[in-house]
Amino acid sequence: MPRVDSVITATQERRLARGAARGDRRALRVLYEEYSEQLFAVAYRLTESSAEAQDVLHDVFCRLPAAVQSFDGKRPLGPWLRAVTVRAALKHLRSPRRRREIPIVSIPHERRTGESPELSVLDSITAERALSSLPEELRIVVVLKEIEGYSHAEIGELLQISRSTSEGRLYTARKLLHSELLR
Incomplete structure (x- = not known):
């Protein structure tokens, strides 16, 4: 943009x-x-x-x-x-x-009406940690699909994998994120 x-x-x-x-x-x-x-x-x-x-x-x-x-x-x-x-x-x-460094950025998060800024920051930190906990091949698909808005066909082309592999990685990543966020 x-x-x-x-x-x-x-x-x-x-x-x-x-x-x-x-x-x-x-x-x-x-x-x-x-x-x-x-x-x-x-x-x-x-x-x-x-x-x-x-x-x-x-x-x-x-x-x-x-x-x-x-x-x-x-x-x-x-x-x-x-x-x-x-x-x-x-x-x-x-x-x-x-290079390696400790990630500190948060995933963009829109605050809901009445939600405190502190809660929004905590949610962002929790989401970022959960995303960072994913294996790299899964995290990349989540970033490209959910944050950057690429289609599975485009992700497949960029990563040189099939569309179904991209879809499978996203499915697996979502399951792992869900369980990580419920901890």
């Missing part, structure tokens, strides 16, 4: 993508300013580490001039950049040189 104060049209996106493909620093800066926040959030949810998410974001933007050459301009740039970031984060997760 682009920033609220931003109004980049599809034509401007295509022009920025062409500029980025040529290595135009201005175009890269505009794309970074426009999308870095949401791309960082995607990377963070997958890696559970701000340092690793920064590494992923850095890799995405360093490789963007080459990668954007495959952008066809027929669909919005934001979702394409999210998919590039997901692939970069998954590659990073498989790297033997990964």
Whole structure:
């Protein structure tokens, strides 16, 4: 989702993508300013580490001039950049040189009317701990499906697994999350 104060049209996106493909620093800066926040959030949810998410974001933007050459301009740039970031984060997760840190971010949680802010924070912490307790292959499917909104077909493509495997992992993850949250 682009920033609220931003109004980049599809034509401007295509022009920025062409500029980025040529290595135009201005175009890269505009794309970074426009999308870095949401791309960082995607990377963070997958890696559970701000340092690793920064590494992923850095890799995405360093490789963007080459990668954007495959952008066809027929669909919005934001979702394409999210998919590039997901692939970069998954590659990073498989790297033997990964950094490790204790996750402290909370899953976005909308407070219900009358609910105290303290309860909302506690719910978020509990949900984050439950999510972090999942095996990585299950946690990634939950993040991509439930938080990022990808379909099982898209998740299958990104993870190079079948749609039914994605569905099965989500089912298993939900069962584990349910039992973890009932503790």
